[in-house]
């Protein structure tokens with residue numbers, strides 16, 4: 001039986017990542033807004049572009065706190081941010097959806113999102129992903145590390161020094177592996193299941209541009225930052 005224990009450095013690394021992850025969150029709670037009232041498709045589209053834009057800003061701030069990220073080549077830092085922003089946004093949305101809520105509220109939230117203006121064909125794959133995240137019952141350490149691992153994906157377009165990214169990602173993968181073993185000793189496959197979600201996440205993210213351009217709204221206006229990050233306009 002493998003004796004797994006977190007080293008002192010790993011504990012420090014964990015604390016840095018989790019603190020940064022919880023600090024750099026969007027101030028306004030989108031779930032609360034959506035539960036408070038029903039918006040039109042146009043209002044929802046505007047809300048989405050606002051949320052996505054501020055999500056990119058908090059993502060940039062978060063990555064600055066990932067040990068080793070700032071010592072990567074500057075252009076590679078940008079390539080990693082551009083390459084992971086959409087996935088990070090869907091992962092964040094899934095984590096918001098999987099939050100414990102008073103009974104019946106998750107169903108209301110799901111209904112509001114189904115009717116938000118998003119076109120039918122994307123609703124199923126999106127909620128399949130969200131529900132697969134819900135079923136994992138991740139703790140915040142796992143959520144923070146999973147987002148970090150997503151950002152540190154070496155084979156993003158235009159990354160020059162993939163080895164340098166791999167080295168940092170491996171540190172995070174090893175830490176997550178240990179956490180999963182310690183957190184779920186009775187579920188040896190849990191770590192593999194977590195990483196499997198990143199494959200689903202990448203597939204869902206392929207649709208992001210179409211999800212936006214097919215939104216039921218008269219005016220698909222995007223912020224300059226979103227035009228940069230999302231393949232739109």
Ligand SMILES: N#Cc1ccccc1NC(=O)[C@H](C1CCCCC1)n1c(-c2ccc(Cl)cc2)nc2cc(F)c(F)cc21
Pocket residue numbers: 026030031034044045047048051052053055089090092093094096097098109112113116118208211212
């Ligand atoms: N962006 C963003 C973002 C950043 C941080 C936190 C949540 C975010 N998600 C959001 O704001 C959107 C809202 C925006 C208003 C209209 C209804 C969807 N969203 C999405 C959703 C993101 C994208 C695309 Cl194409 C379709 C859907 N899946 C959500 C799940 C949830 F449970 C949830 F509460 C919100 C959710």
